[in-house]
Amino acid sequence: MSITAAPKQETAPDPTPPPPPLPNPSTGSANPAASLPALWGYLQPALNHIVRSPxxxxxxxxxxDVSYHMGVHTAVYNYFTSQSEQAAPGPPTGLRPDASEKAKASGTDLYEQIDRFYADAARDLFLGAPTDDTTLVHYLVPCFNRYAAGAQSVSRLLNYVNRHYVKRAVDEDRGWLRLADVLDAVARTIQEDDTREKIQKRLRERRTEELKQWGYTEGAATAVLSQAEAYAEAASPPDRVVPLASMAYRRFRIEVLEPLLMVPKMKGKGKRKKPPANGDKPPMPRGRLARAVKELLESDGGDDEERKKLAGELAMVLKTCGVKMDHPLRKKLDKYIPPKEGS
Structure with a gap:
């Protein structure tokens, strides 16, 4: 993928037409569902074209191409089906421990391969970022928009992975919020005579508390709940199983945003500098993205409305990728997000 920093002056739109649909690659007599390397060899050109093409x-x-889209769906379906059949346990005496594990984690290999794909794609975007703070935000916003559009398209293309693997993993307590995450807090409120239903209710209440940190409110529409959960999924550690779109946003946070948000360590072990005479705190070092935002909002000249619009779009990038609301830069940028219609 090639995204360059937006120029400060307006230019005419580029008339370059979009690339044509990628045709279905010939596999000959080979079966793409025969193994993970065979399946990935068939899928990867599609994913690269969708996510990384300029x-x-x-x-x-x-x-x-439509035939390639159908071929991908069929190959993924056949791969999961064959894995399930191979991992199906036989008689108890002949069941190997590793076969039992495979039956439980069928599809993990493909899921992890997709995660590595997004990690590599996001890392390339980070390495392509401009070194000049004045153009960093102009690069980052369209860069993420392009990446996110590709991630949504891949999520639709590989929807069977979400339906077959991700849903099952969440049901097996391997999702973004696990029982162990909330058990201690719930256990403190459990009474000796509590029924199973009451305990389950407390667990649901705890999950709702987590989602409220991402904008959910009691009684809100289903779409608001789904969006809040998507933000929470993107904020989760990389060992948690989440839908493919949330996985892509999580990788963008880990590989792109977090390095740019990282505050440099103070050098030297000498004596600390005395605080200013007026009692103000000495200025603390800032991460690259914080410096770029300061440059964007405080620079002279240019279109003030355009700067605010860009700040609001960057705020949505941070939120979508799971940067928590108590982060200083999110606190600074969230006020630029335009209010939703009807709010």
Whole structure:
């Protein structure tokens, strides 16, 4: 993927047409579902085309041919089916421990391969970031929009992974919020005579408390609940199983945003400098993205409304990728997010 920093002056739109749909690659007599390397060899060109191809339209990713789309769906379905059949336990005496594990984690290999794909794609975007703080935000926002559009398209293409693997993993307590995460807090409120239903109710209440940190409110529409959960999924550690779109946003946070948000360590072990005479705290070092935001909002000249719009878009990038609301930069930027219609 190639995203360059937006120029400060307006330019005419690039007339370059979008790349044509990627045709279905010939596999000959080979079966793409025979093994993970075979399946990945078939999938990877589609994923690279959708997520990483250069394009001037940051909101609509390049397409793949309809026959290739159907071929991917069929290959993934057949791969999961064959894995399930191979991992099906036989008689108790002949069941190997590793076969039992495989039956439980069928599809983990493909899920982890997709995660590595997003890690590599996001890392390339980080390495392509401009070194000049004045253009960093102008690079980052369209860069994320392009990446996110591709991630949504891949999520639809590989929806069977979400339906077959992710849903089962969440049911097995391997999702973004696990029983162990909330057990201690819930255990402190459990009474000796509590029924199973009461305990389950407290667990649901605890989950709701977590989602409230991402914008959910009691009685809100289902869409608001789903969006809050998507933010929480993106904020989770990389060992948690989440839907593919949330996985992509999580990788963007880990590989792109967190390095840019990182505050440099103070050098030297000498004596601390005395605080200013007026009693103010000495200025603390800032991460690259914080410096870039300061440059964006405080620079002279340019379109003030455009700067605020860009700040609001960056705020949504941080939120979408799971940067928590108590982060100083989110606190600074969230006020630039335009209110939703009707609010």
């Amino acid at each position: 394009t001037n339209n940051t909101s609509k990713p390049p397409a793949i």
